[in-house]
Amino acid sequence: MFVSIESLSFKYPGSKECVLDNLDMEIAKGEVLAILGESGSGKSTILRILAGLEEPECGIIRADGQTIVSDRVFTEPEKRGMGMVFQDYALFPHMTVEQNIIFGMGKIARKEKKSRLDELIHMVRMKGYEKRYPHELSGGQQQRVALARAMAPRPKLMLLDEPFSSLDANLQSSIRADVKDILSNSGITSVFVTHDKQDALSIADRVIVVEKGRIVRNGRPRDILAV
Ligand SMILES: Nc1ncnc2c1ncn2[C@@H]1O[C@H](COP(=O)(O)OP(=O)(O)OP(=O)(O)O)[C@@H](O)[C@H]1O
Ligand SMILES: [Mg+2]
Structure with missing residues (x-):
């Protein structure tokens, strides 16, 4: 843009x-x-x-x-x-990594959700962490998930x-x-x-x-x- x-x-x-x-x-x-x-x-x-x-x-x-x-x-x-990432990364604490990222996608077809999720998880190197909650991640990992969530709707x-x-x-x-x-x-x-x-x-x-x-x-x- x-x-x-x-x-x-x-x-x-x-x-x-x-x-x-x-x-x-x-x-x-x-x-x-x-x-x-x-x-x-x-x-x-x-x-x-x-x-x-x-x-x-x-x-x-x-x-x-x-x-x-x-x-x-x-x-x-x-x-x-436009997508935004703030300094306090504000992931939803009651949602897992994967749920946080899917939330960011907004309304898209279910089939597409899975492939987009894989793509984003791969992009931010969080494979294997999909089911973890934010408090089970390091600050840098949380930051990467926040970035994935913001990029999910392809801003x-x-x-x-x-x-x-x-x-x-x-x-x-x-x-x-x-x-x-x-x-x-x-x-x-x-x-x-x-x-x-x-x-x-x-x-x-x-x-x-x-x-x-x-x-x-x-x-x-x-x-x-x-x-
Ligand atoms: N909601 C608000 N109401 C009134 N003044 C505000 C508000 N938000 C920020 N300001 C004032 O506007 C100016 C610029 O604020 P801004 O948040 O853009 O600064 P910044 O460069 O991001 O600073 P920092 O590095 O501390 O985050 C500051 O003087 C601040 O006090
Ligand atoms: Mg500021």
């Missing part, structure tokens, strides 16, 4: 300050884009607006040639074909909000490699938010650095984040 954001401004209701100030951004089809910035810079807000969880004051968002947000248009979140754009922040350092580096492989093998356009330079360096094709709701840098990770 190709996405363009034009002159996007946003304020939370009741707050005086603009969280996003006249933001422009493009995301190429198949690209993995990292949004990097300090706490409070507006990173999650950008994802929430893309997902349709917030409506901006002004600005235009286009996805795959269609306007999904403008002063006259607002496409409902479930019609946007055209994946939004990942600090997906590694609750993992310890060892797990972070292995899951980074996993997620990079999963995203690039699937060719899916992805935007992920982080405040960790290493995340951006190891996963992203391009990095946007946000400060106080404005883009201050935009380019290749190794150019922007070189030390």
Whole structure:
């Protein structure tokens, strides 16, 4: 999915300050884009607006040639074909790995469900864990199941909000490699938010650095984040 954001401004209701100030951004089809910035810079807000969880004051968002947000248009979140993974991965605790992933598929034919499930389990390397409950998995495994659940309905754009922040350092580096492989093998356009330079360096094709709701840098990770 190709996405363009034009002159996007946003304020939370009741707050005086603009969280996003006249933001422009493009995301190429198949690209993995990292949004990097300090706490409070507006990173999650950008994802929430893309997902349709917030409506901006002004600005235009286009996805795959269609306007999904403008002063006259607002496409409902479930019609946007976007998948989201949050930092706390929030699997359903009373559902097994397989039930969590099947839940993500939504309404599809039963025959197709089984083959899609196998494909997703294979993708996130969770074969043999289908019947386990989330509390019987490591943090990295839970994170991979959350990714499989979000990818189950074949979203055209994946939004990942600090997906590694609750993992310890060892797990972070292995899951980074996993997620990079999963995203690039699937060719899916992805935007992920982080405040960790290493995340951006190891996963992203391009990095946007946000400060106080404005883009201050935009380019290749190794150019922007070189030390
Ligand atoms: N529901 C809300 N109501 C009012 N203000 C909010 C709300 N959510 C976030 N904000 C404010 O908007 C600004 C941007 O928040 P946002 O969550 O986008 O930051 P962030 O870059 O994701 O930060 P972090 O790295 O801590 O997750 C912050 O100043 C925050 O306090
Ligand atoms: Mg955030």
